[in-house]
Each structure stands twice: as C-alpha cells, then as structure tokens.
Amino acid sequence: MKNYLRSGVSISAMAFFLACNQGDKKAGAGTPDPLAAHRDTTVDPRQDFFDYANGGWIKANPIPAEYSSWGIGNLVKEELYNRLRAINEKAADNPGDAISNKIAAFWQSGMDSVKLNADGIKPIASHLQAIDAVTNIQELATLSAKLSVFTGVLCGVYIGQDAKNSEVMAVQFWQGGLGLPNRDYYFNTDDRTAKIRAAYPGHISKMLQFTGMPAGQADAAATDIVALETILAKSSRKLEALRDPNANYNKMPVSQLNKIAENIDWKAFLEQQGISKFADTVIVGQPEFYTTLSNAIKSQKLDTWKNYLKWQVINAAAPYLSDTISAADFAFYGKLMRGQEKQQVRWKRVLDAEESAMGEALGQLFVKEYFNANAKKRYENLVEDIRGALKTRIQQLTWMSDSTKEKALYKLSKITKKVGYPDKWKDFSAMDIKAQSYFENNLRAMEWWHQYQVAKLGKPVDRTEWDMTPQTYNAYYNPSNNEIVLPAGIFTVPGKRDEELDDALVFGYAGASTIGHEITHGFDDEGRQFDADGNLKSWWSKEDEEKFNKRAAVMVQQFNEYVVVDSLRINGKATLGENIADLGGILLGWDAFQKTEQFRKNEKISGLSPSERYFLGYSLGWLSHTKKEELARRVLTDVHSPAKFRVNGPFSDVDAFYDVYGLKPGDKMYRPDSLRVRIW
Structure with missing residues (x-):
C-alpha cells in the first residue's frame, strides 16, 4: 500500500506551484511544470536525488504548525478539503435527499462548538x-x-x-x-x-x-x-x-x-x-x-x-468531545508524539471524521466532476502497460525455475484492476446520522460499519467492494482478492488537469510509485505467499523460495544502514515489502515508459529529457518533509520507509538511474553492482 499523510496546503505552497516555467516546451497550459520548479539545483542529484528533486519546494514550504509533515499528499488533500467543504455547506443550507440530510446533520454536529463545549463529558x-x-x-x-x-x-x-x-x-x-x-x-x-x-x-x-x-x-x-x-x-x-x-x-x-x-x-x-x-x-x-x-x-x-x-x-x-478534552488529547498524541505545534482547524477535522464515516457517499459526487472517462481509460491502459512489463521481467529471470515462473505469470494475469471508483456504491440509508451529538453521530457510523462487516459472514465474498473512497490519495493491493485498487484521488497532481500531464511524469508518478508499486506487492516477501486465487498457499519451489529470500536479504541490509533521525535507523525487515514494491514499481514503470512515443522522440520539456522527467516524476510522488518527532514515531510504527529513502534507496539499485545521471564510485547514491538489489 502506498502510505500518505493526507492534510492541507498553505498559500505559499500553492504560490510555489505557480512559479515561473522554464525550458524548451510548456509542460501544461495553466500552471508551471512542477518537475522543474520543485528542484533544488544547488544539490547534486548523484549525491542526494530526493533533495535535488524536491528540495526547492521544501525550502519554500515550511511545515505548517498544525501538521507533523507536509508534502504532495497535503496539497492534494487541500483541494479535496475545499471541494468537500462546499458539498457539506450546500447540504447544510439546503438539504434534499437522504444522503444530503445525513451529510448536513454530521457536518452541523461537528461544527457546533458551542454545543460541544456545553456538553463536555x-x-x-x-x-x-x-x-x-x-x-x-x-x-x-x-x-x-x-x-x-x-x-x-x-x-x-x-x-x-x-x-x-x-x-x-x-x-x-x-x-x-x-x-x-x-x-x-x-x-x-x-x-x-x-x-x-x-x-x-x-x-x-x-x-x-x-x-x-x-x-x-x-x-x-x-x-x-x-x-x-x-x-x-x-x-x-x-x-x-x-x-x-x-x-x-x-x-x-x-x-x-x-x-x-x-x-x-x-x-x-x-x-x-x-x-x-x-x-x-x-x-x-x-x-x-x-x-x-x-x-x-x-x-x-x-x-x-x-x-x-x-x-x-x-x-x-x-x-x-469539547475543545478542552480534544486539546488535551492533541497535546499528547499530536504535539508530543508527532511534533505538531497546533491543532488542525475544526472544519478539516470534521471532514476527516466524515470521510471515515461515509466517505463513499461523498465520493459519488466527487467523481462526477473530477475524474472523467478519459482519465479512467488512461490509467486502465497504464495498468496493462505495467502488467506487460512485469510479465517480460518474470519471463527473463535467470534465478527462477520454469515451473515457478509459470505460476507467477498466471497469478499476474489474474490480478484484478480497480481504477477510479467502484461500479457499485454502498447504501448508507440505514446509518443513523441525525441531529444528535457529534460523538453519537460518529458512534452510530462505527456501529453501522460493524454491522456491515458482520453481515458479510456466511455470504459469498463480494470481490467488487472497495476499501477506499474515490477521493483518497492512496492505493492498495489486496492479496486475498489478488487485486490492485487505485482511487481517482491517487492520480491527482495539484494544479494540473490530467490532460496537461506528459507521459514521463505520469509513468513515474502514477505508473511507478502507484501502479507498479501495487502490482509488485503481489510478489513481495509477503504477497508472494498468496496464490492467484488469493489463498495463503505455497506455489514456490523450495529452491526458488531460498533464492528469493537471499536476494531480499540484500535489501534488508541496505535499508538497515539508513539513519533517519538521531540514532534511529530504518527497520529493514519491517519495511521489506514496501521497499521491494518501491523498487519493483520503478523498474516496471521504466520498462513501460521506454515504449512510449515521448521516450522515443527524446524531446526536452522545461529543459529536462524524458528520462530525467521519469525519475523526477517518481520523486514527485514522495514530495514531503517531516518533523523529527513524527519521523521517530514512523520508524517504530510504520512498515513504509520515510519519503526520502523511498526515493534514494531504490534509485541506488536501478541501473537505468546510473545511466541517466552518470553515477560513479564515490557518489553518495552509488552502490557497487554486487550490493544492488536484484529481485524482479
């Protein structure tokens, strides 16, 4: 699963997106090219590619006081916040159908701070x-x-x-x-x-x-x-x-x-x-x-x-509950544990709670306006491009036996893709959201979800169901369904419409960091243990399994070496699956991108070659910086490596990256060939 912190955006952040464009061709009609604008050209990409790719934006956009990290996910979420706030305010002013009434009741109960404070406990x-x-x-x-x-x-x-x-x-x-x-x-x-x-x-x-x-x-x-x-x-x-x-x-x-x-x-x-x-x-x-x-x-x-x-x-x-109780909770879990200086504004907190309660209801309105049929088709095609790239890589593996290859190819062919939004929406009519306390509305939503899950027992598994809403800036692979789920929100580039994005950016940003990442999860150290039908069942020969584990151990050692904050290092074993998926995604996206017209023409955009734009596009997916307190928390609790290492770590294992940027021994990003991870 891709892991993002979804939050808001500052005026300075949006201003930076509107910075001057440069180069040979325009990257988009409305706003400048983020791949060129976000760079810190004082940094040598061979020494620290993450800081080179994202450092300009990071310098111009300090972490707001109410957040523990700030980046691409926050920028996308800010666009979503504003859209969803408009939906809620419209419902509150003029509720109509049953869903609008629920949206209005939830919103009003959360925004009524006078009642919340009067109610206390x-x-x-x-x-x-x-x-x-x-x-x-x-x-x-x-x-x-x-x-x-x-x-x-x-x-x-x-x-x-x-x-x-x-x-x-x-x-x-x-x-x-x-x-x-x-x-x-x-x-x-x-x-x-x-x-x-x-x-x-x-x-x-x-x-x-x-x-x-x-x-x-x-x-x-x-x-x-x-x-x-x-x-x-x-x-x-x-x-x-x-x-x-x-x-x-x-x-x-x-x-x-x-x-x-x-x-x-x-x-x-x-x-x-x-x-x-x-x-x-x-x-x-x-x-x-x-x-x-x-x-x-x-x-x-x-x-x-x-x-x-x-x-x-x-x-x-x-x-x-009341502001006093909520503030005390924030002081420990937000300020001390995550380094946030102040609590997020109430209306955004209410929208976050509403997203958990009935986000799919809001999603129906979201996709009508913000994810058209052309965009859906583009990313469905991209999934097949990435699937084809992995098929070729499996066929060409020298360390895997033919019998295991055959089963791996079959599993790959059976991966279901879900792109944009579900074909069938959940029915929230029985959720008891009404004019009652904010806590009660949240509790009724949790109870509804509990009953919704209980109702699945004794019935056939519904493999059409989504576990994320369309507006979510995230994605996942579900091993039990052998499926990748790619919500519309994950493809959003702030300030850009999809048709403005060139293939190099898309193949890096969406093809590598999202689609390729999720498909690779079906073949990481955990996902590979599930068969094509989604069952935890060994389909590997013992010898092939040993070879896989030996190659994976190289990645464990690589990430164990990275110091994140103070003396805390990445847990290479805990993050192994995500690290394998990151590397796999980059390789698959690159293989697929090389077949595009943009790659063949090799024309520069904003002074950047298509190959450079591909690697910068991937890095855009991890544009962010994080407070030390939050980094320390994530090292202990998160199976994802911090953003910086999700770029620099796998890039150090990609031969094409060495060719494009001319890495040599002595460069900080350089790893000897014998220490580069070779799995898929």
Missing part, C-alpha cells in the same frame, strides 16, 4: 456509568465487547477474508489493547521514546479527571493502567513479526480459544458483538497475547480494569 456519560456498574470479570468482558466497536479496548476483533480460503469471510482476533502505538513504546530506551513513556501516565490521569475522577485517584489509576498495558505489550509481537502471514494465522474453534484464554467467555464476547452464530471457528493472529490477556484479567484488580476501560473510552471519544 455528557456524550459518553452512559458508557462511564456502565463501567461503574461492572461487578465481576465476566461483566467486564461482556462490556468490553460492546465498547470495542469504537475503542481499542482489550484486543482487536474484525471480519476479513480467510487467508487460506479467500472465498470465505472469517472472524479474526488480533493483538491490541494498548494506548501507545505499539509494544516498542513501552520498552525502547532512546530519549524520544522514553520522554513519551514518561509523559504517558500524566496524560492518562488528565483524561480520567475529565470523567470526574479526583486528581490523586486519577494519578494512581494511571500508574496501574500503564503497568497493565505493559503486561499486554510484553506479549505483543514486534512490527516485523506481524508481517509473516503464516505465523499470524492460527485457525481454531472458539472452544480452543477458551482454553488458551480461559478467563474470558469468548462465546459470550462474540454474542455481544452479534457474530456468535457465525463464529464456531475463528482465526487468532497471536495466541500468546490472548493467554497473557486472560491471565491479566484474573491477576489484575477489577478496579484497575474498570479504570482502564474508562481510559479507553475517553481516549477514543476525545476528538468528538
């Missing part, structure tokens, strides 16, 4: 009262099941395709229950993580005091909660370990889960969520976590668990 009072009424462990577990629809309490339960039988939806259990992003925050000793961990009890105490708990009692409760979460964290798997699909697939009857975690009645837990009749068998990702959870249910005081539930409730609800 009131919207979650009934949940806090229910927690106070708990008298034993089983009542605690039953209530936890109910609360887990909108909180991260205890664990993660969700509905998803059975990895080894992709035609079936299954109930799945995952580790969870932590208030910090993952286990490493409880144990790492670097200064940044230690500072966050030291501040964590104080933050919990402050939030509990909003529920009416006295300060001294809240301090003691916070200490107990952190100790409890630390117990759960000890049995939580590391980021890299969660990427092994076989190790995280443990299918068992509910009766066996009751033996592994005997202090919780899991049948009753599932009944509370409305899914027990479909859940004789479940898939447990990390059984050892559930054993530890069960033991802690028994060993820890009931009051500790009740306070933990209160913390989880107010932590989940904080963005939808």
Whole structure:
C-alpha cells in the first residue's frame, strides 16, 4: 500500500506551484511544470536525488504548525478539503435527499462548538456509568465487547477474508489493547521514546479527571493502567513479526480459544458483538497475547480494569468531545508524539471524521466532476502497460525455475484492476446520522460499519467492494482478492488537469510509485505467499523460495544502514515489502515508459529529457518533509520507509538511474553492482 499523510496546503505552497516555467516546451497550459520548479539545483542529484528533486519546494514550504509533515499528499488533500467543504455547506443550507440530510446533520454536529463545549463529558456519560456498574470479570468482558466497536479496548476483533480460503469471510482476533502505538513504546530506551513513556501516565490521569475522577485517584489509576498495558505489550509481537502471514494465522474453534484464554467467555464476547452464530471457528493472529490477556484479567484488580476501560473510552471519544478534552488529547498524541505545534482547524477535522464515516457517499459526487472517462481509460491502459512489463521481467529471470515462473505469470494475469471508483456504491440509508451529538453521530457510523462487516459472514465474498473512497490519495493491493485498487484521488497532481500531464511524469508518478508499486506487492516477501486465487498457499519451489529470500536479504541490509533521525535507523525487515514494491514499481514503470512515443522522440520539456522527467516524476510522488518527532514515531510504527529513502534507496539499485545521471564510485547514491538489489 502506498502510505500518505493526507492534510492541507498553505498559500505559499500553492504560490510555489505557480512559479515561473522554464525550458524548451510548456509542460501544461495553466500552471508551471512542477518537475522543474520543485528542484533544488544547488544539490547534486548523484549525491542526494530526493533533495535535488524536491528540495526547492521544501525550502519554500515550511511545515505548517498544525501538521507533523507536509508534502504532495497535503496539497492534494487541500483541494479535496475545499471541494468537500462546499458539498457539506450546500447540504447544510439546503438539504434534499437522504444522503444530503445525513451529510448536513454530521457536518452541523461537528461544527457546533458551542454545543460541544456545553456538553463536555455528557456524550459518553452512559458508557462511564456502565463501567461503574461492572461487578465481576465476566461483566467486564461482556462490556468490553460492546465498547470495542469504537475503542481499542482489550484486543482487536474484525471480519476479513480467510487467508487460506479467500472465498470465505472469517472472524479474526488480533493483538491490541494498548494506548501507545505499539509494544516498542513501552520498552525502547532512546530519549524520544522514553520522554513519551514518561509523559504517558500524566496524560492518562488528565483524561480520567475529565470523567470526574479526583486528581490523586486519577494519578494512581494511571500508574496501574500503564503497568497493565505493559503486561499486554510484553506479549505483543514486534512490527516485523506481524508481517509473516503464516505465523499470524492460527485457525481454531472458539472452544480452543477458551482454553488458551480461559478467563474470558469468548462465546459470550462474540454474542455481544452479534457474530456468535457465525463464529464456531475463528482465526487468532497471536495466541500468546490472548493467554497473557486472560491471565491479566484474573491477576489484575477489577478496579484497575474498570479504570482502564474508562481510559479507553475517553481516549477514543476525545476528538468528538469539547475543545478542552480534544486539546488535551492533541497535546499528547499530536504535539508530543508527532511534533505538531497546533491543532488542525475544526472544519478539516470534521471532514476527516466524515470521510471515515461515509466517505463513499461523498465520493459519488466527487467523481462526477473530477475524474472523467478519459482519465479512467488512461490509467486502465497504464495498468496493462505495467502488467506487460512485469510479465517480460518474470519471463527473463535467470534465478527462477520454469515451473515457478509459470505460476507467477498466471497469478499476474489474474490480478484484478480497480481504477477510479467502484461500479457499485454502498447504501448508507440505514446509518443513523441525525441531529444528535457529534460523538453519537460518529458512534452510530462505527456501529453501522460493524454491522456491515458482520453481515458479510456466511455470504459469498463480494470481490467488487472497495476499501477506499474515490477521493483518497492512496492505493492498495489486496492479496486475498489478488487485486490492485487505485482511487481517482491517487492520480491527482495539484494544479494540473490530467490532460496537461506528459507521459514521463505520469509513468513515474502514477505508473511507478502507484501502479507498479501495487502490482509488485503481489510478489513481495509477503504477497508472494498468496496464490492467484488469493489463498495463503505455497506455489514456490523450495529452491526458488531460498533464492528469493537471499536476494531480499540484500535489501534488508541496505535499508538497515539508513539513519533517519538521531540514532534511529530504518527497520529493514519491517519495511521489506514496501521497499521491494518501491523498487519493483520503478523498474516496471521504466520498462513501460521506454515504449512510449515521448521516450522515443527524446524531446526536452522545461529543459529536462524524458528520462530525467521519469525519475523526477517518481520523486514527485514522495514530495514531503517531516518533523523529527513524527519521523521517530514512523520508524517504530510504520512498515513504509520515510519519503526520502523511498526515493534514494531504490534509485541506488536501478541501473537505468546510473545511466541517466552518470553515477560513479564515490557518489553518495552509488552502490557497487554486487550490493544492488536484484529481485524482479
């Protein structure tokens, strides 16, 4: 999956997009060529291509105070914010059909700060009262099941395709229950993580005091909660370990889960969520976590668990409550953890929440105006160009046996492409959005989504469904469906209409960093373990698998060497799949681009050759810069490498890049041929 932070844009950013054009031909009628304008020509591309390609824009566009990073995704999101705000304001002024009424009600509840501040803790009072009424462990577990629809309490339960039988939806259990992003925050000793961990009890105490708990009692409760979460964290798997699909697939009857975690009645837990009749068998990702959870249910005081539930409730609800509560939540998770200096304006926060609640409803309006049939056709054709490039590469591999090649080619031929927007839209008519509190509207949306997922159990898998909205600036590969999903928003270049974009830019920006990236995910270290039908099933010979792993190990070592911030390095194993996909995308995009008329004519645009524009086009996809606090968080929690290394890292492995820019030994971007990654 491509990973972007979606946010807003400053006037200075847009002004930079309107900077003077230069070169031999115009890149677009309305605005200047971003590939030329964004460069920092004082930087040698052979030493740091990311800074060369994007440094001019970065220097001209500091990170706004309300953000922890700033870049291409933010610029696209700003265009989307303004379009979606207009849709909401129109609905609020003149609601018409059922969807417009829901949009208006959601928008108004989120924008009414007077009511939000007057209500204070009131919207979650009934949940806090229910927690106070708990008298034993089983009542605690039953209530936890109910609360887990909108909180991260205890664990993660969700509905998803059975990895080894992709035609079936299954109930799945995952580790969870932590208030910090993952286990490493409880144990790492670097200064940044230690500072966050030291501040964590104080933050919990402050939030509990909003529920009416006295300060001294809240301090003691916070200490107990952190100790409890630390117990759960000890049995939580590391980021890299969660990427092994076989190790995280443990299918068992509910009766066996009751033996592994005997202090919780899991049948009753599932009944509370409305899914027990479909859940004789479940898939447990990390059984050892559930054993530890069960033991802690028994060993820890009931009051500790009740306070933990209160913390989880107010932590989940904080963005939808008063300004005072929301600001306290931001001070810890936004300012301290991510380096944001101030909170995002309310209307953008409301639009983000609405996107999660019913973004596909907004998407229907979005695509009518902003993604026409010509654009859809262009990118559908580009998918086939990229597919053809990978077909050729597989056929020409020297390290893979013919029998495995045959299966790889078959899987490639079966990849489904979804471009722009779904053919069938979801029906949100039953979502209970109306004139009620902002928290309640968000809760009703979460409950609707829960029921929507539960309704899939016992029915054929709907392979036409999308898991992203059309306006999303992102994309994904789903191994269980063997599909790539490419929302209309991912192809947006701010300030440009699609017809203004030359092929070199498009093949780099969309063909390499998006389409080629997602197709390669079907053949990365994780995706390659799924067959053409989307089942977790080995189709490799043992010898070919060993050769793949040996080549992948070269990439692990390469990225382990990159220092991101302070002493923190990229986790090469955790980021391996994304790094393989980045490299694969660049190679496939380049192969496909060489067949275009623009490449053959070799005419310059804005003083740049088509080959240069291709590599700059890819780099445009990662145009951004990030605060140190956020970089440190991502190193610990994200399976994607930071943007700079998603450019410089894979480019150092691409022979064509060496030819175009004349890299020589001694250049910082140079890697000896023996150390370059050779997989696909």
